[in-house]
Amino acid sequence: MANTLYDALFAPHEGKTTPFLHMPDGAVISHAAFLETVGRMSNALKSLNVDPGDRVAVHVEKSAQALALYAACVKSGAVFLPLNTGYTPAELAYFVDDSKPALFVCDPVEAEALAAIAADAECTLHTMGSYGEGSFFDLALEFSPVSDSAPRDAEDIAALLYTSGTTGRSKGAMLTQNNLLSNAEALVAAWQFTDSDILLHALPIFHTHGLFVATNTVLLSGGSMIFLPKFDLDAVLAALPKATTMMGVPTFYTRLLDDARFTGDLASHMRLFISGSAPLLAETHVQFEQRTGHRILERYGMTETNMNTSNPYDGERRAGTVGLPLPGVAVKVCDPETGVQLPQGEIGVLWVRGPNVFKGYWNMPEKTREELRDDGFFITGDLALIDGDGYVQIVGRGKDLIISGGYNIYPKEIELFLDTLPGVRESAVIGAPHPDFGESVVAVLVPETGQSIDIAGVEAAVRANLAGFKRPRVIELVDALPRNTMGKVQKAQLRTQYADVFQG
């Protein structure tokens, strides 16, 4: 039997000496060499009794080997579960406990700290460092590069990606082989990727954007990637002349524009710049075009759905919009209370349906029923309108969510943590406009009566327990939070009050 995703994305490149990854040290990894590593890793997974359907949790730096581990999971039928490298052991404990992986691969430097978490979940722990080194790669090297693909059909789960929840508990989105493949097919066609493309890849590979949107699109089209460990401005500027396309979050584009070395000449040979994961300000779109002559192509998606809409490749790329539904994707705007579809042009919650939409949340049937309707529509929680030409505009969020540099942060999770700290009676966490990250985190704390709050202590506790990108960059103390007559905290009022804290 076939393995839907492996057969489409990887198998066609077996034995090809064409370049796949251009590494920062100048090394070029061919498709064939990459897939040999994948074969060895796939055999290593089998030797560890990782069976089809088992989860493989991965908390490692970006490297060619980390990407090969994703491919090896696809090949051996395991469910790939990548985790943000910023997560602390306290955060990782939840994901490992919830997903019960058969194997947990972590950075060698954290192996000791994570041993107890792996033991509690009864999973094997292996290591992989920034250059792929570690016990997992050592094991893989003992095996042959030739391995059989596990039979997997289109509806089998290929990946489990956690997305934070409005109640504070992260939800694992189950993505099928066909969710990933159908989206890659749609994007290759929509953005006209070919085997001549060289994508400048500076995104992390633990999220939909860097892992699926970027990598699967390049794999399907047979092109290659300049595979940078992260977005480092100097490295990106140095790599641009060798690339044909780039994908990024809006912060990538504002950082480029803030640097005088980023000139029209440097970008003139490029075929395409794509932005997503957070709103691209119309102002950034305009400045980018003035500097380079390129209109950034903005698209819209989420973990649960992969990509839903995109501005056109040919045709008008409209600033401030996320474009038109991709082929096979249906979108509608509904009343947030009743769920009834609203007339064209009105603002409501965006619902989406298509082969890209996930299968549900891991072990959360009720949450799945609330958000994924029987008719296949998924309720995104984003507020949108569809204009007369069918272009979708994301105008806000129905969900209490902060997006900082493309990372989602759920205030509830931070509030629940802050409320446990000494002297804190209650807290409210909001996002405020930030020149670099788009939005950043502000925490407003109310002390217990007659007590004071040790801000340095709060900062230290946050650092020890929460990933750095969730850290409030401003902490304010107030006597009471603004509430409406129902007693609900007025976050809108706080957002207005603290709108300027990161400006100037």
Ligand code: MLC
């Ligand atoms: C890092 N830090 C951040 C941050 N990224 N803080 C707020 N927001 C962020 N996005 C913190 C670190 O914890 C650290 O904190 C300090 O900043 C320096 O870390 P760094 O790694 O050197 O940061 P930097 O290189 O500046 O990273 C910024 C960034 C990066 C924008 C380049 O965050 C990034 O690559 N973002 C892309 C996110 C992404 O891929 N999103 C896709 C999600 S998928 P301290 O405290 O130690 O100083 C999705 C679906 C879709 O949304 O549609 O695509």
Ligand code: AMP
């Ligand atoms: P995540 O859950 O991390 O996948 O983030 C998905 C969320 O990012 C969406 O629900 C949107 O709120 C936001 N998002 C993604 N792309 C865009 C975009 N182009 N414009 C505005 N918001 C976006």
